[in-house]
Amino acid sequence: MTIGSSNLRHAALIVAAGRGSRMDVSGDVPAKQYQLLGQRTVLEHSLETCLSHPLVATVQVVIHPEDHDVYAETLRAVPDPNGKLRKPIDGGATRQISTLNGLQALAAMDVPDTVLIHDAARPFLAHAMIDALLSNVKPDSGALPALLVVDTLKRGTVENRVESTVSRDGLWRAQTPQAFPFEAIVAAHMHAAESGRVDFTDDASIAEAAGLPVALVPGDEALRKITTKDDLFWARAHLNQKGDMAMSTLETRVGQGFDVHAFTEGSAVTLCGVTIPFDKSLAGHSDADVGLHALTDAILGGLGDGDIGTHFPPSDPQWKGADSVVFLEDAAQRVVARGGQIRHVDVTLICEEPKIGPHRAAMTERLVSLLGLAPDRISVKATTTERLGFPGRGEGIAALAMATLALPAS
Ligand code: MG
Secondary structure (H helix, E strand, O other): OOEOEOOOOEEEEEEEOOOOOOOOOOOOOOOHHHOEEOOEEHHHHHHHHHHHOOOEEEEEEEEOHHHHHHHHHHHHHOOOOOOOEOOOEEOOOOHHHHHHHHHHHHHHOOOOOEEEEEEOOOOOOOHHHHHHHHHHOEOOEEEEEEEEOOOOEEEEOOOOOEEEEEOOOOOEEEOOOEEEEHHHHHHHHHHHHHOOOOOOOOHHHHHHHOOOOEEEEEOOHHHOOOOOHHHHHHHHHHHHHHHHHHHHHEEEEEEEEEEEEEEEEOOEEEEOOEEEEOOEEEOOOOOOOHHHHHHHHHHHHHHOOOOHHHHOOOOOHHHOOOOOHHHHHHHHHHHHHOOOEEEEEEEEEEOOOOOOHHHHHHHHHHHHHHHOOOHHHEEEEEEOOOOOHHHHOOOEEEEEEEEEEEEEOO
């Protein structure tokens, strides 16, 4: 059995319960993990890395008990197509207590084989770092990223005078995530808690205190912890640099979709995933959600990857009466699989009746949760055709959609 192979369950635990007392925070943001770094918060950056890593099966975030609102508010931009993210749980008075709470939450459900414990204040976590840690963690030892100390070290007096020079030989700066065999780190944490200590600042020192060996893996300067305003300025500059590089390798694609379904006898229609009581239904092989069909085709169009019928043939009886959400999620997953992102979607429903206006907010909300996009990246509109043509005669509903994608340039 090799840790790092895909038949083991790897969990990520992101500790975001701190209050950032060393940084002057402004506005409504309570702590550094909720500061904006580009279009997302500091926390969302490493969260997205964990959620999108193919070997990470589940992700638990520990937050401050007072941060549930800000957490929910800021988390909408992170895609989680595979549903890996669990509900956040409350942290405690110290990092050590918060981490133990998180470990216990993971143990209470589907116990993982390995856990990566990460500080939310280190946003620039790369997939390659997770790969390196998972290939170095063993059933009887952990692994942590660390950098050799290169500056000469001085011990100072209270008057800020040099007292002595400390040898930097063999000294490393510990970073996170730190990877451990799950049962062993839980036992080490329990051991630490029982000893009465609650002030350990990282999990490798808890492992060390319990006699669990930990391997040093080459760290990454970009994993710098955001503690001060200067760190935050550095992080924003670093992100801009990365963004400039990324922009040169990403291209923008726009796909369009169009669909029509005829009315038939019935008592409700489903549009953009929302069921609306009505005196007719829409005819179709699936649930006939004309809005989601147009949108799915728009995404597939942007990918240049066929259309709904290619992937879900109407001749296949298993899609009879299917919830069209399945089609949309499949298309969204294809974007993720290509290393891309959906940036914006725009759907127009064309009908005289039912009236769409009262249901627009619910449709937008539904697409927010299905696509994991911020509400301002989603548009649902409606129009009539002034009683002209088939929608005007009330024979059915048409839908147009556009999807803007960012894809790695081919
Ligand atoms: Mg259709």
